[in-house]
Amino acid sequence: MTIRLQVDMDSVSDMLRSLTGRLQNLRPLMRDIGEIVVDHIKGNFRQGTAPDGTPWKPSVRALREGGRTLIDTGVLRNSFHEQPGRRSVLVGTADVRAAVHQFGARAGAFGTMDVLVREHVRRWRGKDVRVRAHTRRQRIPWGDIPARPFMPDPDHLPRILSEDIRKSILNFLWL
Template sequence: MAGADITLGLEVVDGDLPLAVLQAVAARAVDMTDVMTAIGEALVRSTHVRMEREQAPDGTAWQKSRRAAETGGRTLYKIGHLYQSITSQAGPDSVAVGSDVVYAAIHQFGGDVQHAARVQTIYRRLADMQAERPAPFVKRGRATFVSNHQVAAHTVTMPARPYLGVSADDQAEILAVVEDAFLLAMQDAGR
């Protein structure tokens, strides 16, 4: 995944997950793809919940975006591309959860976005411009007035709004998935 991702594997485990439990299951199963798939699906679900709540994996609230504040919408959710792009890829000993949209990383980690100088065309309706509360812009097809404006080069600083990660609840869910796999492996070994 090129945008942003986190990867959990048997050799490196975030937080306080009991590595010994993961290694015990791994010793009984050469290919843990099914377990990693279940962990990935759980992490995708929890990432969606965090995005709906507008909070980081540690529970802190994100800084509200200007667009969301002005429109009453949600931060990091305009039409849902980032939200819908969250996926997981499981392997025999690891799972990666992330997004491949080009702007995924800037939202996860924050940073500066450089905009080059450009000419911007804006579209308006004369009738709207004369109204008591004019609509500032309209779509090209509805415009009766078109003008070009020079926009200077500028930098936009995006705050970090981490949506990927492993929360305390995620750790408990991962442990439950691993325990279920361990119990199933023990039952299968006893047959």
């Protein structure tokens, strides 16, 4: 049995030239990958889970007022963006609260500050007592903030995120 294979070298050469040209500037691919990662981060906020699917510990505000953890105004969730380059993409936020929520913080981890306590009336041993205005040293943060990760670890991407990135790469290579 013999199989004869004939290859049109002109079409193969055209395809390789096209592929070589696309590989010189990966910015469109990096933009797509960045958008995929940002979409997954926003999905973590919608679901209230870490990238691996672990539910976040509910916040005190969400428990007290109702609503969802880390979504009060939506500013943090909507602050994520991608910055594509020729060979890489950066995904992040300029919101200073992001690192504390991603990794958590122990009470007093950022030091202390003096706060003004206004004059007020306090009930003490059955009597109303007037408390003069004074300053108090307050820990920052005043209580522990548990980690509520939303950004994926680049070394351990969730399967669904890896699959979406793989599809984007294949689409880019074979346009």
